[in-house]
Amino acid sequence: MVLLVNFFDYLGVRDRCPGAMTFRHIVIRRLSAAYAGATLRSAVHLVDAKENHMSRALRIVRSLIVCLLIVAPVCAQGSDPAMEKLRSDYEQAWKNGDAKALAALYTEDCLSVNEFGVVTRGRAGIEKLMAENFAGPFKGSTIAIKLGAAQAITPDIAVGEGTYSVVGAGPDGKPMTSRGHYLNTIIKKEKAWLIAGNTGFVPQRPPAAAKPAAKTN
Numbered sequence: 403m404v405l406l407v408n409f410f411d412y413l414g415v416r417d418r419c420p421g422a423m424t425f426r427h428i429v430i431r432r433l434s435a436a437y438a439g440a441t442l443r444s445a446v447h448l449v450d451a452k453e454n455h456m457s458r459a460l461r462i463v464r465s466l467i468v469c470l471l472i473v474a475p476v477c478a479q480g481s482d483p484a485m486e487k488l489r490s491d492y493e494q495a496w497k498n499g500d501a502k503a504l505a506a507l508y509t510e511d512c513l514s515v516n517e518f519g520v521v522t523r524g525r526a527g528i529e530k531l532m533a534e535n536f537a538g539p540f541k542g543s544t545i546a547i548k549l550g551a552a553q554a555i556t557p558d559i560a561v562g563e564g565t566y567s568v569v570g571a572g573p574d575g576k577p578m579t580s581r582g583h584y585l586n587t588i589i590k591k592e593k594a595w596l597i598a599g600n601t602g603f604v605p606q607r608p609p610a611a612a613k614p615a616a617k618t619n
Contacts, residue, residue: 482552485562488588488595489547496545499536505529507597509589514600517582543570547584558590566602580604 488507495504505528508514514522522531532540550564563585572578587599 482595484590484593484595485549485552485588488597489549493545493547496540496543499541501529501533501536504532508600509591509596509598512596512598512600514597515602516600517602517604540568540570543568545569560588560590560595562586562588 492504492507495507505525508525508528510525512523512525512528514528516522520531522528545566545568548565550562552560552562554560563583565581565583567579567581569577569579582602582604584603585601586597588595589598590596
């Protein structure tokens with residue numbers, strides 16, 4: 403635009419034709435407006451580009467947060483001291499043959515299904531069942547529990563799985579070990595986990611694949 407002004411001066415338009423100043427000014431104004439418009443558009447494009455970049459960055463951060471929220475609840479139960487305490491208290495109550503102490507680790511309205519398919523409801527039912535077991539087939543036995551994975555449903559409700567092994571005397575008086583898996587629904591009350599639902603089961607071997615029938619000619 404400066405070059406164009408100099409060009410007008412070079413031609414002597416200002417001296418030769420008084421009306422040329424008006425034309426000169428009109429041209430300069432229009433060029434100035436066009437230049438300002440181009441500058442404004444460039445600024446707008448730059449702002450839009452920055453906003454798009456920020457939006458893309460925010461989308462990435464948002465995705466990472468969602469992933470963390472999904473993955474974080476799945477963890478080893480052993481990483482939670484309260485879950486570890488539930489495990490150790492359960493093992494100790496079993497070792498002591500203390501049905502009341504073991505039942506205290508369940509909620510009042512718990513539901514339990516053991517590996518034999520026996521359904522037990524309520525803390526009082528757990529205490530009665532375990533008192534019978536400690537006086538009978540599980541007398542003098544011990545249990546070892548290995549915590550597996552836990553899935554948080556809410557901050558105070560979780561589902562946890564793991565394995566257990568019970569060592570005691572068999573019907574013939576010889577040591578016998580029984581192993582199985584469990585799935586617990588636990589509820590946190592006063593910073594302590596209690597068992598609200600329990601299922602124990604002994605995994606069965608999958609059936610062998612059927613052999614293909616012999617081809618006949």
